[in-house]
Amino acid sequence: MDDLQLLREMRRDIGSPSPATLARGRTKLMTRINSTSASVASTDRDTKGTVSPIRFRRRVLLASAAAALLVGGIVVADVVRPSGPGATAEAAEVLNNAAAATIQTSDPVVGPGQYLKIETTELTGSGLQAADGSDISWQETTGGQVYVPAEENGEWVWNRDERVPxxxxxxxxxxxxxxxxxxxxxxxxxxxxxxxxxxAPGGAFYGNEPTIIIGTPLKDAISLPRDPQALLDIIYERTKGAGKSPERAAFVTIADGLRNGVVPADLRAALYKAAALIPGVTVGDRQATIDGRTGIAIGIPSPDGIARTDIVIDPTSGLVIGEQDILLKDYPGFPAGTVSTWTSVKTSVVNAAP
Structure with a gap:
């Protein structure tokens, strides 16, 4: 099926492995990283029957309405609220400061006939398996631009770029x-x-209505509570059973909401404060650079300790610069500290769309 289909994710032999072994290892690594960060693996249709492509995608800009339909009408009850004091003191300070900054930073004003342009650039991993069973894997860049009209029910435009190894x-x-x-x-x-x-009218690309979090479409953003604990309780309920841990599933959901470019400032602030209540959230890097821009990386590790998923925040504006997945353990060809995937997000107001 298509790339927008959603629900947002090592150790080693001694000696010098063969290139084929390394290729298989890289593919498995990318699968592991993407599965622990709630990514979706999608497959291009094999029209020849000679190879089976494996596409490892980061979470896309606009969440799927299919997931929203699955959880529509859920009443928040029996919430699984993980025990623990929340994020580290350092991470909580950064997130709460970001919440204060985002309230003070005015949302872009999109006038009649104008568009909010949301531009993303991604580094992702891809691979395919040939008919002989051998694996080929590589990293590639891609991106796109979404144009949101001043009237959000109007026609949205999405320009999807080619993938370039x-x-x-x-x-x-x-x-x-x-x-x-x-x-x-x-x-x-x-x-x-x-x-x-x-x-697509209203941004319903491929028939999927844009959402803020699972179960809440963009048009109903006003319905979400601005109280951080109440908001986090809803997120825990709607992600129950997803991912490797409730904390990680909640953090990834918040990261998705923060990076989509259309969340109003008061809700962005509430999402930051909700993230500060999640146990295990920590500061990963105070000088994290994504696509030439530097901010503070706040993240949560996978339960197996292999990788960490970060959101990178501009501490001055409180805006999200992007996301990244970073290895916490060595792997052949990928030492600890390697950024395996990243996505940058930029927003601006423009006078026309393609």
Whole structure:
């Protein structure tokens, strides 16, 4: 199915592994990282039957309404509230300061005929398995621009960019990536468009209404409580059973809400304060750089300790710069501290859309 289908995710042998072993290891690593950060693995349709592509995507900009339908009408009861004091004191201070800053930072004013442009750039991992069982994996960049009209019920525009393997990718990986790109372009008429310009009333791309958190569409943002604990209780209830831990599932849900670019300032502040109540949330890096911009990384590790998912915050404005997944343990070809995936988010007001 298409890339927008959602619900938002090592140890080693002694000696020098073969290239095939490394490729399989990289693919498994990317799978593990993405599964622990609530990402979705989607697959391009194999029209030739010769290879099985494996696509590891970060969470997309606009959450799926399918998930919202699954939890629609849930009453918050029997909330699983993890025990513990919440985030570390350092992380709580950063998040509460970000909440104060975001209230003081005016939301962009989008006038009649104008658009809020939400631009994302991503570094992701991809791979495919050939008919002989061998694996090829690589990292690639992609991105897109979503144009939200002043009247949010109007026509939204999404320009989806091509996927480009890194220059450091092997020749085999570049050839495989090129083959996948050709197959996407050759999809049968009526198949979901994966590259190019999409248009949808109210942002319902692929029929999926944009949401703030699971179960609450953008148009109902006013219905969410601004009290941090009440908001966190709702998030725990709606993510019950998801992910590897309730804390991580809640943090990822908050990160998704913060990065979508259309959350009003008072709700962004409440989401920051709710994140400060989650046990295990910590400051990862006070000088984290994503796509040329630097901020403070606040994150939560996976229960197995392999990786950490961060949101990177501009401490001055309280806005989210982006997200990243970072390794906490060494892996062949990927030492601890490696940023395996990242997404940057930029917003601006423009006078026209494509």
């Amino acid at each position: 890194l220059d450091s990718s092997s020749d085999a990986a570049k050839a495989a990536a090129a083959e996948l790109a050709q197959r996407r372009k050759a999809q049968p008429e009526g198949a979901p468009l994966l590259v190019g310009i999409l248009r």
